[in-house]
Amino acid sequence: MTNFKPGLLLKDINTPADLRKLTEEQLPQVSDEVRQYIIDVVSEIGNSHFGASLGVVELTVALHYVFDTPNDQLVWDVGHQAYGHKILTGRRDNFPTNRTKGGISGFPKRSESEYDTFGVGHSSTSISGALGMAVANRYKGLPDRQHIAVIGDGAMTAGLAFEGMNHAGFEKDANLLVILNDNCMSIDPNVGALRDYLTDITTSHTYNKVKDEVWTMLEKVSKFGPDARSVVSKVSSALKGSLLKQSNMFESLNFRYFGPVDGHDVIGLSKVLNDLKDIPGPKILHCLTKKGKGFKYSEEGNPTQWHAPGVFNKETGEIVKIVPSSPQPPKYQEVFGHTIVELAERNDKIMGITPAMPSGSSLNIMMKAMPDRSFDVGIAEQHAVTFSAGLATQGLVPFCNIYSSFMQRAYDQVIHDVALQNLNVVFCLDRAGFAGADGATHHGAYDIAYMRSIPNMIVAAPMNEAELRNMMFTAQQEDMGPFSIRYPRGKGVMTEWKTVMKPIKVGTGRKVTTGEDIAILSIGHPGNFAQEAIKELEGMGASVAHYDMRFVKPLDENLLHEIFSKFDKVITIEDGCLMGGMGSAILEFMVDQGYTSKVKRLGIPDEYIHHGTQQELYADVGFDVNGIIKTVVEMMPELENSMSNEEKLKYAVG
Numbered sequence: 001m002t003n004f005k006p007g008l009l010l011k012d013i014n015t016p017a018d019l020r021k022l023t024e025e026q027l028p029q030v031s032d033e034v035r036q037y038i039i040d041v042v043s044e045i046g047n048s049h050f051g052a053s054l055g056v057v058e059l060t061v062a063l064h065y066v067f068d069t070p071n072d073q074l075v076w077d078v079g080h081q082a083y084g085h086k087i088l089t090g091r092r093d094n095f096p097t098n099r100t101k102g103g104i105s106g107f108p109k110r111s112e113s114e115y116d117t118f119g120v121g122h123s124s125t126s127i128s129g130a131l132g133m134a135v136a137n138r139y140k141g142l143p144d145r146q147h148i149a150v151i152g153d154g155a156m157t158a159g160l161a162f163e164g165m166n167h168a169g170f171e172k173d174a175n176l177l178v179i180l181n182d183n184c185m186s187i188d189p190n191v192g193a194l195r196d197y198l199t200d201i202t203t204s205h206t207y208n209k210v211k212d213e214v215w216t217m218l219e220k221v222s223k224f225g226p227d228a229r230s231v232v233s234k235v236s237s238a239l240k241g242s243l244l245k246q247s248n249m250f251e252s253l254n255f256r257y258f259g260p261v262d263g264h265d266v267i268g269l270s271k272v273l274n275d276l277k278d279i280p281g282p283k284i285l286h287c288l289t290k291k292g293k294g295f296k297y298s299e300e301g302n303p304t305q306w307h308a309p310g311v312f313n314k315e316t317g318e319i320v321k322i323v324p325s326s327p328q329p330p331k332y333q334e335v336f337g338h339t340i341v342e343l344a345e346r347n348d349k350i351m352g353i354t355p356a357m358p359s360g361s362s363l364n365i366m367m368k369a370m371p372d373r374s375f376d377v378g379i380a381e382q383h384a385v386t387f388s389a390g391l392a393t394q395g396l397v398p399f400c401n402i403y404s405s406f407m408q409r410a411y412d413q414v415i416h417d418v419a420l421q422n423l424n425v426v427f428c429l430d431r432a433g434f435a436g437a438d439g440a441t442h443h444g445a446y447d448i449a450y451m452r453s454i455p456n457m458i459v460a461a462p463m464n465e466a467e468l469r470n471m472m473f474t475a476q477q478e479d480m481g482p483f484s485i486r487y488p489r490g491k492g493v494m495t496e497w498k499t500v501m502k503p504i505k506v507g508t509g510r511k512v513t514t515g516e517d518i519a520i521l522s523i524g525h526p527g528n529f530a531q532e533a534i535k536e537l538e539g540m541g542a543s544v545a546h547y548d549m550r551f552v553k554p555l556d557e558n559l560l561h562e563i564f565s566k567f568d569k570v571i572t573i574e575d576g577c578l579m580g581g582m583g584s585a586i587l588e589f590m591v592d593q594g595y596t597s598k599v600k601r602l603g604i605p606d607e608y609i610h611h612g613t614q615q616e617l618y619a620d621v622g623f624d625v626n627g628i629i630k631t632v633v634e635m636m637p638e639l640e641n642s643m644s645n646e647e648k649l650k651y652a653v654g
């Protein structure tokens, strides 16, 4: 890896205390150097977020310059924009390890640094988290400690952000500053009425009048120095009931609203932040920024593409695409995107819903083809589910596509609004299993366990593209009730994936390989790892049967009777948590039915698995090809005799 060189000022900034030694006039240079460093590193290592961090460089520098971090608590929302923060807070030299196994996390993480005040990855937590800190410090008698939540316009669309604001507006003396980083973008363009509102207050005549009032107030604050707090109270009570309060949504929630300000003017920002430090109670600073700021190609190009571009040429802006020498299978998400359109063309009841992930989920294919039947509802998983429930009550068949880990947010809605009413909502749980570089916050580890415990819910997972299509076909049939289909991030296994779709009988598995010695029961994509392992094991003299269970609920009990009657050794494989997962379901069946086979379950253990490539993580937890072979050999120790030393070493056997 190239030895990345930070700029002249940045090379001496090891902590924000070093930054604070600089003059205000030096801040633009520091900002440029931070930005350049991000570009240098990310363009070369790839595997990182990009546009969001570039957009908040000046804000990041100003925040650490003005506030006494880590004593003052700075909370980033989502955290994909916190690279500048990491670089300024002791992780400059480690930054090239970003999101690689053993390297630094792509998100703030409390265990990584005292400057990372709150672990993030999922959006819209910052206001509630920072308010909790503010109330705690008020209680502890530390009224001067500052608490700053930096939240994007996309993250602001979530219910949780509003729940936090609703509470914060009521905690009138809590020391909370919300910085709304408004770049008009989520990953895809931001959506909804709030986006329109933010644009309105930025451009409207009313807003400008209000802004003048506020800045006059701030000027007075500066003049009054230490007595500022009382002056502000007076000025703001005078403003109460004025145009300011009536015309501004945030003011109506008892926040003092400031801005919009230019989020790329680092000196201006540091002056404003300094002023705001002296203003008590909940306040919001509306900053206008550009996602991808300062890198020509991301500024002028498609911001969605530059959200996380991979490796790119920083001179030409060309994003490096590895062209494979042979045809490759598509990603599961692409199969979902094309298949939903195909199904919707035949079934006019089908609708598509995504909470803010049109590109990631590939629902954007349907949004383009059928804009009146597909919805990006913003970062609003709970709403996405209940909205789908509403559609289903009217006889429609919504396909609600949510990343497995983000669906954790909407658990009550799945139970209360969908399953309890037995509504025909199809949940497509994308990024099930290991997400890879995003790490613990994003792995889809729990959905098998959390879905299978819900009455009425059908829980399915395809082993390949054809099965995904068949499951989608099955799920859209009349009166299916709630139906969840999970699949992982990335490629499947079939280059010829445009198969003729056919229904699958719900609750039936299939035998993939016949064998005599031991049975492997898999769910979903890891069945392909089992297939590879079985081929190698055959060479060692093992006769391994393989069943793709397809459904965790209902379980194929006939198939299980057949398996447990025949095999006294069984291995289960799932890319989900072991606790409560498919292996657990099979053990429950086995015990209930009085079978006594020896069962070894492979899956995600009861601990948080951090970032790495998917392949590294499969290997770490032991259900990659080698891990499966090792497990079979452990259950059939006689195989060791026919293994070469090389094989023993490879599979860590003996």
Ligand SMILES: Cc1ncc(C[n+]2csc(CCOP(=O)(O)OP(=O)(O)O)c2C)c(N)n1
Pocket: 052, 055, 078, 080, 081, 121, 122, 123, 151, 152, 153, 154, 155, 156, 183, 185, 186, 187, 291, 355, 356, 357, 379, 381, 406, 409
């Ligand atoms: C609960 C949840 N849903 C979806 C996401 C995926 N996601 C990550 S960043 C992002 C866009 C956030 O937009 P914004 O807050 O405006 O930040 P920006 O990228 O514009 O800086 C989304 C949808 C997430 N991290 N958490």
Ligand SMILES: CC(=O)[C@@H](O)[C@H](O)COP(=O)(O)O
Pocket: 078, 080, 121, 187, 308, 360, 431, 435, 438, 489
């Ligand atoms: C920060 C965040 O939550 C998203 O940007 C996420 O990293 C996207 O993941 P995918 O790349 O799997 O769509």
Ligand SMILES: [Mg+2]
Pocket: 152, 153, 154, 155, 181, 182, 183, 184, 185, 186, 190
């Ligand atoms: Mg945004």
